[in-house]
Amino acid sequence: MHAANQTLKPLERSGASIVGSFIDAGHWEQFLSTIISWAQAGQSRVVCVCNVHSVVTAKSDPALRAAIDEADMATPDGMPLAWVLRQRGFPEQKRVNGPDLMWRVLPLAETQGIRVFFYGSTEGTLQRLCSSVGETFPNLSLVGSYSPPFRVLTEDEQNEEVERINSSRAQVVFVGLGCPKQEIWMHRNKGRINAVMLGVGAAFDFHAGTLKRAPLWIQNSGLEWLFRLLQEPRRLFFRYVTTNSVFVWTILCEKFFQSSKRI
Numbered sequence: 503m504h505a506a507n508q509t510l511k512p513l514e515r516s517g518a519s520i521v522g523s524f525i526d527a528g529h530w531e532q533f534l535s536t537i538i539s540w541a542q543a544g545q546s547r548v549v550c551v552c553n554v555h556s557v558v559t560a561k562s563d564p565a566l567r568a569a570i571d572e573a574d575m576a577t578p579d580g581m582p583l584a585w586v587l588r589q590r591g592f593p594e595q596k597r598v599n600g601p602d603l604m605w606r607v608l609p610l611a612e613t614q615g616i617r618v619f620f621y622g623s624t625e626g627t628l629q630r631l632c633s634s635v636g637e638t639f640p641n642l643s644l645v646g647s648y649s650p651p652f653r654v655l656t657e658d659e660q661n662e663e664v665e666r667i668n669s670s671r672a673q674v675v676f677v678g679l680g681c682p683k684q685e686i687w688m689h690r691n692k693g694r695i696n697a698v699m700l701g702v703g704a705a706f707d708f709h710a711g712t713l714k715r716a717p718l719w720i721q722n723s724g725l726e727w728l729f730r731l732l733q734e735p736r737r738l739f740f741r742y743v744t745t746n747s748v749f750v751w752t753i754l755c756e757k758f759f760q761s762s763k764r765i
Contacts, residue, residue: 553580
């Protein structure tokens, strides 16, 4: 239980506020090396991967807003966020998304003996994910996985979850609960779970093969949301129509007011 008792130094972060949430700018190598160094030191840290849906939802959800604002790292998961960072002083910013972040951390964890835990999704998806990861990274120290109930947990159940993860001695916990649940869960457990927690959204489904990911050219064009919408129209239609509209309007307003100040 060593990490929970550490006083962690505030980080020097570089980035910009997008729709009211601070998003980090940086290269892949910077993000990866920071995550690995935290894991090796046994620190309790929170990494959010943020897209249009999460920053727009945070505007009206105080719990999510606090989770993102108080995270140790918030990467631009969505291409639109990377574009905004490029406009705001970080011209080489690339998208740092959950599925790719997970798949880049795992080989580093494998070679450096870092213990990994998967938390979230369904039992079936976790079984397929563990099988896929085991085949790809045969020397990875995968110390556990857990699919929590799809309901509000009691305080005793929450404590049991923390104990389950800490007992595994995991150093990195990938969290696949979806937004905003995973961000709030990580925020609540910072300082309790002795590991770096990474909220990776649908990464479990992609790497388990239960959900098909968009081709690379669609990802790079910023249209992955449309590909996802066509896969799950009933679940995602309202989300994308509302959050995308609010995002574009807010960014345009911010740009207008910034231009007005210069006049």
